[in-house]
Amino acid sequence: MLEEILEFNRKFVENKGYEKYITNKYPDKKIAILSCMDTRLTELLPAALGIHNGDVKIIKNAGAVISHPFGSVIRSLLVAIIELGVEEVMVIAHSDCGACHMESEEIIARMKERGIKPEAIDMIRYCGVDFDSWLGGFDDPESSVRNTVKTIKTHPLIPKDIKVHGFIIDSLTGELTKVV
Template sequence: MDDFEDLLAANRDYAASFELSGFDGIARAGVAIVTCMDSRIDPLRLIGLTPGDAKIFRNPGGRVTPQALEALVLGVHLLNVDRILVIPHTRCAMASSTEAELRERVGKSAGQDASWQSFHVIEDQRAALAEDIARVRTHPLIPDSVRVGGFLYDVDTGLLDQQL
């Protein structure tokens, strides 16, 4: 139980001034973000939002996976989303490593063979972003009225560069 005590203590501090009680969970700013799980990315703050403003879906590489599409469809139809940002980032391990390199690194860390594990590396980030934006824009349950943009986040400057 002590493994998480520091986090539980921080949670108690957080809960002492919790302000979202009773909030209905919609995206108050009408925004959904698909981005990477990288801890250098603070998806709300990087576009000036706060908790409750946006729906956020994170995964390695910030790709629009079937699960991300599911979240976006729900966001659009049930949670007030009318703008979608897809945001991969610079210096991403998923875009700077090969599948073999990641399997080797994970296998070494795990102390066992990881050659069977798929990591879905990204060979060309810009091409992958274009593919992801097209996947969102052509989804039959995401209407044309939803604005969709593709951006690259620079982890060294904090700036977004709109690509699509």
């Protein structure tokens, strides 16, 4: 599979397929989107929102959540806001999310099955990582979106003039539903 991707890339560059994607680093619509990494959203999300290359900053992770107040998601949002001119943030979770009902203990058991040493897990716990909050999922996508929106709105480093909105996208049809 990787060889196919690399071969495609070689031809893409050789044929100048990149030319129609040339833009700058500043998002034209001044929006950052935090969304799930689900493969169904790779093309569906931009198509359903009518966004194109250069329009928005998209930050993706498992579940569209903020698992640490000073982790990579907040860092990315801060760069987008402070350095790149973002004025609004959309948090977009989706229906049928794999992070919904995810259990940290099940993930840890699978890690051990894959050869991760229990001592490594214990050491990480000892360093203060709360596996339940870090690897655990959520019971309800709407409450997860509400929590993420609240985290962004109340974060001490996010300017108070930034508008933050929450949505659920239907992972089949692309329909957006606002989370209040």
